[in-house]
Amino acid sequence: MKHNQRKVIATVCFGIVLGMFACKPKNAGDAVSSDAAAKVYVAPGKYDQFYNFVSGGFSGQMSVYGLPSGRLLRVIPVFSVDPEKGWGYSEETKPMLNTSHGMVPWDDLHHTELSQTNGEIDGRWVFGNANNTPRVARIDLKTFRTAEIIELPNSAGNHSSPFITENTEYVVAGTRFSVPPDNTNGDVPINTYKKNFKGTLSFISVGKEDGNMDIAFQIQCPGVNFDLSHSGKGKSSGWFFFSCYNTEQANTLLEVNASQRDKDFIMAVNWKKAEEYIKAGKGRKQAVKYAHNKYNDKTHTATSDIKTEVTVLDAKDFKDLCYFIPCPKSPHGCDVDPTGEYIVGSGKLAALIPVFSFDKIKSAIAAKDFIGDYDGIPVIKYESALYGEVKKPGLGPLHTEFDGKGNAYTSFFVSSEVVKWNIKDLKVLDRAPTYYSVGHLCIPGGDTRKPNPQYLIAYNKITKDRYLPTGPELAQSAQLYDISGDKMQLILDFPTIGEPHYAQAVSADLIKNNSVKFFKIEENAHPYVSKGEGTTKVVREGTKVHVYMTCIRSHWSPDNIEGIKAGDEVYFHITNLEQDWDVPHGFAIKGANNAELLIMPGETQTLKWIAEKPGMFPFYCTDFCSALHQEMSGYLRVSPAGSSTPLMFSTGKNMPPAEAAEKK
Amino acid sequence: MKKLMLIGMIALLAAACGGGNSHTTATQTAGSDGASTSGNPSYDPNRGEGKFKSVEIPATLDAAMADGGGKIYAVKCGSCHKTTEEKLVGPGWKGVTARHAAPWIMNFITNTDEMLNKDPKAQAQLEICLVRMPNQNLSDTDARSLLEFMRKNDGVK
Numbered sequence: 072m073k074h075n076q077r078k079v080i081a082t083v084c085f086g087i088v089l090g091m092f093a094c095k096p097k098n099a100g101d102a103v104s105s106d107a108a109a110k111v112y113v114a115p116g117k118y119d120q121f122y123n124f125v126s127g128g129f130s131g132q133m134s135v136y137g138l139p140s141g142r143l144l145r146v147i148p149v150f151s152v153d154p155e156k157g158w159g160y161s162e163e164t165k166p167m168l169n170t171s172h173g174m175v176p177w178d179d180l181h182h183t184e185l186s187q188t189n190g191e192i193d194g195r196w197v198f199g200n201a202n203n204t205p206r207v208a209r210i211d212l213k214t215f216r217t218a219e220i221i222e223l224p225n226s227a228g229n230h231s232s233p234f235i236t237e238n239t240e241y242v243v244a245g246t247r248f249s250v251p252p253d254n255t256n257g258d259v260p261i262n263t264y265k266k267n268f269k270g271t272l273s274f275i276s277v278g279k280e281d282g283n284m285d286i287a288f289q290i291q292c293p294g295v296n297f298d299l300s301h302s303g304k305g306k307s308s309g310w311f312f313f314s315c316y317n318t319e320q321a322n323t324l325l326e327v328n329a330s331q332r333d334k335d336f337i338m339a340v341n342w343k344k345a346e347e348y349i350k351a352g353k354g355r356k357q358a359v360k361y362a363h364n365k366y367n368d369k370t371h372t373a374t375s376d377i378k379t380e381v382t383v384l385d386a387k388d389f390k391d392l393c394y395f396i397p398c399p400k401s402p403h404g405c406d407v408d409p410t411g412e413y414i415v416g417s418g419k420l421a422a423l424i425p426v427f428s429f430d431k432i433k434s435a436i437a438a439k440d441f442i443g444d445y446d447g448i449p450v451i452k453y454e455s456a457l458y459g460e461v462k463k464p465g466l467g468p469l470h471t472e473f474d475g476k477g478n479a480y481t482s483f484f485v486s487s488e489v490v491k492w493n494i495k496d497l498k499v500l501d502r503a504p505t506y507y508s509v510g511h512l513c514i515p516g517g518d519t520r521k522p523n524p525q526y527l528i529a530y531n532k533i534t535k536d537r538y539l540p541t542g543p544e545l546a547q548s549a550q551l552y553d554i555s556g557d558k559m560q561l562i563l564d565f566p567t568i569g570e571p572h573y574a575q576a577v578s579a580d581l582i583k584n585n586s587v588k589f590f591k592i593e594e595n596a597h598p599y600v601s602k603g604e605g606t607t608k609v610v611r612e613g614t615k616v617h618v619y620m621t622c623i624r625s626h627w628s629p630d631n632i633e634g635i636k637a638g639d640e641v642y643f644h645i646t647n648l649e650q651d652w653d654v655p656h657g658f659a660i661k662g663a664n665n666a667e668l669l670i671m672p673g674e675t676q677t678l679k680w681i682a683e684k685p686g687m688f689p690f691y692c693t694d695f696c697s698a699l700h701q702e703m704s705g706y707l708r709v710s711p712a713g714s715s716t717p718l719m720f721s722t723g724k725n726m727p728p729a730e731a732a733e734k735k
Numbered sequence: 736m737k738k739l740m741l742i743g744m745i746a747l748l749a750a751a752c753g754g755g756n757s758h759t760t761a762t763q764t765a766g767s768d769g770a771s772t773s774g775n776p777s778y779d780p781n782r783g784e785g786k787f788k789s790v791e792i793p794a795t796l797d798a799a800m801a802d803g804g805g806k807i808y809a810v811k812c813g814s815c816h817k818t819t820e821e822k823l824v825g826p827g828w829k830g831v832t833a834r835h836a837a838p839w840i841m842n843f844i845t846n847t848d849e850m851l852n853k854d855p856k857a858q859a860q861l862e863i864c865l866v867r868m869p870n871q872n873l874s875d876t877d878a879r880s881l882l883e884f885m886r887k888n889d890g891v892k
Contacts, residue, residue: 603809650872
């Protein structure tokens with residue numbers, strides 16, 4: 072009897088345990104198969120197969136990961152200051168963060184896009200957008216540094232950016248927050264949105280050889296929220312597609328008021344046509360103010376120009392420039408498949424995915440198959456543009472990437488999953504859970520003509536229990552899936568910086584061999600360069616003191632500086648004389664109220680330092696450089712204002728003899 | 736004590752500088768004798784490791800080339816090497832062309848890391864200086880010009 076009872080209890084317990092496991096399908100252990108570790112293991116000293124350029128979101132920076140290991144390789148400072156690298160603190164880099172509002176030390180980088188040639192990634196540059204104070208940055212992939220930043224007038228909340236055309240002819244920037252244009256009085260009641268607010272799309276041209284950016288033209292559109300965009304490809308080359316929400320034109324409680332209409336729009340823009348109109352002089356010149364900042368690798372210095380004019384086309388004045396396509400429920404992602412025929416709109420609040428056909432859009436335009444207009448822009452009939460709908464794919468579709476094998480992968484924020492579906496028959500093929508609430512997706516080349524579909528990365532918005540807890544704030548989680556087979560397989564979690572939005576990935580072969588190892592000292596054209604210790608000096612110009620300094624393993628020259636007076640503005644112009652890879656020197660001086668410098672081999676960088684009060688101020692190298700790194704230091708003596716201490720500088724000499732000077 | 740050290744140093748330097756022949760040959764090729772000291776029979780410690788096997792050395796100085804070398808010295812070498820016998824970060828250059836064969840010098844300044852990892856004389860110097868000599872990315876011509884500057888510094892006319 073007793074024995075039997077025990078048996079029953081044991082059976083019941085076993086059942087309960089089983090049941091507990093069965094009821095927790097979204098458990099990490101269940102989702103990962105046993106060969107995952109081998110798939111992401113990159114042995115010590117071996118390289119990753121892909122570079123992954125990930126937006127840093129509210130960090131304002133761009134991070135570079137290796138895949139499949141998920142190892143963080145570098146954080147490239149872009150829109151936010153970075154005291155570690157002196158970015159925005161050195162005299163040379165300060166102009167990079169200049170805007171029409173003055174120096175802006177922070178921004179919110181949402182999307183990354185690699186430059187393309189013939190619709191394929193060419194590995195030359197990666198672009199990033201600033202969402203807050205609207206700007207676009209170009210990062211040079213030879214140096215992995217921000218080479219250029221251009222501000223966007225008539226804009227606010229630069230979100231549908233920095234997506235590019237197939238030959239990087241243009242980077243686009245569509246404004247998320249419509250605002251009164253810069254040349255009008257912005258001091259108007261907010262509830263005059265419908266009358267006074269406009270949405271602006273900027274087309275930034277990119278120099279074929281040098282990558283230099285310039286605002287070629289802007290298209291002024293009705294006041295709505297432009298959200299995301301993608302270029303046409305192949306047959307749809309010459310067109311750009313932008314998703315927009317808040318076609319209700321609400322100016323308050325958008326959460327409710329911008330979710331009223333059953334359908335918002337995807338806007339198709341014929342940018343080739345826009346080019347023709349601009350060429351024909353149909354654009355209107357508008358007075359604006361925006362900053363254009365460029366970094367020069369020869370002078371190692373950035374310049375900032377304030378520009379004062381843009382050319383604008385008013386969308387409503389040109390009947391064949393822009394078309395609205397109805398798209399259900401506040402569309403977010405707007406993605407074009409590798410053939411250029413299918414345009415996928417993802418309604419954030421929808422439970423289906425509409426897929427539009429470029430051929431049908433063209434026919435509908437030719438046949439004027441419109442249901443009316445919206446603020447003067449023709450609206451194509453939904454059914455006439457639609458290829459078909461993916462039925463019941465999940466809840467809250469956001470973004471879609473492609474594998475080039477006829478499949479699409481869409482992220483679902485609300486139902487926390489990635490869904491793989493076939494573009495032709497619109498059937499769901501597979502679904503994989505994400506942890507948790509996925510935003511963007513990335514497949515290497517997944518928004519180009521030629522995807523490289525080995526992996527898919529999901530960038531999640533919620534982390535919760537994925538890592539060891541670190542207080543209220545957690546690292547955002549990214550997840551790597553192997554998509555080489557029919558079924559998606561989760562193989563890795565890795566934490567990211569800031570909050571990642573869009574990301575791009577590319578085969579490392581396209582980039583790694585072009586990486587600059589050092590800057591040639593012979594080519595250094597910095598106005599304050601010291602080419603050799605023999606040329607180092609300290610020059611006083613009134614209360615400004617210029618220190619021409621060199622560094623090499625492991626000393627500064629000069630390393631004894633006297634005769635600085637309280638109140639002086641001291642500029643340390645430091646040239647790193649090293650000519651080898653991976654030998655930066657870092658410069659720090661006590662009391663600096665800005666940051667350190669990190670000076671790459673062959674480069675000159677400048678730190679401004681105010682001599683606040685008399686005393687002794689050591690400086691030293693922050694970047695461990697040799698066995699005698701701890702010896703790499705020096706002293707700067709500050710005397711009272713008006714004192715007669717002569718200006719002196721030296722290295723390796725004691726002058727004047729220490730005791731003699733003391734006795735005086 | 737200091738005096739003793741000084742005498743010792745002079746003696747060391749004299750030893751290092753001794754045995755140099757006057758420049759009568761047209762080509763300086765590193766000899767193969769003494770190869771056994773590296774423990775690697777194929778390694779020639781007089782030549783070092785690198786692309787330079789033999790170097791054409793004229794009996795007289797190429798003044799223009801030496802001046803070019805001097806300019807490179809000022810930018811890339813002078814921070815650590817004096818032209819006297821005095822050691823700064825690295826050894827002084829006085830007498831360097833007598834201490835080392837021309838191919839060894841040119842290999843060392845162009846193929847620095849490999850030499851530091853392999854060459855007994857370079858390693859012995861590293862034990863004294865403790866700072867690995869930076870590879871300053873010199874071209875072949877730069878290296879030759881620097882050698883000419885060293886020759887000039889050592890009194891070749």
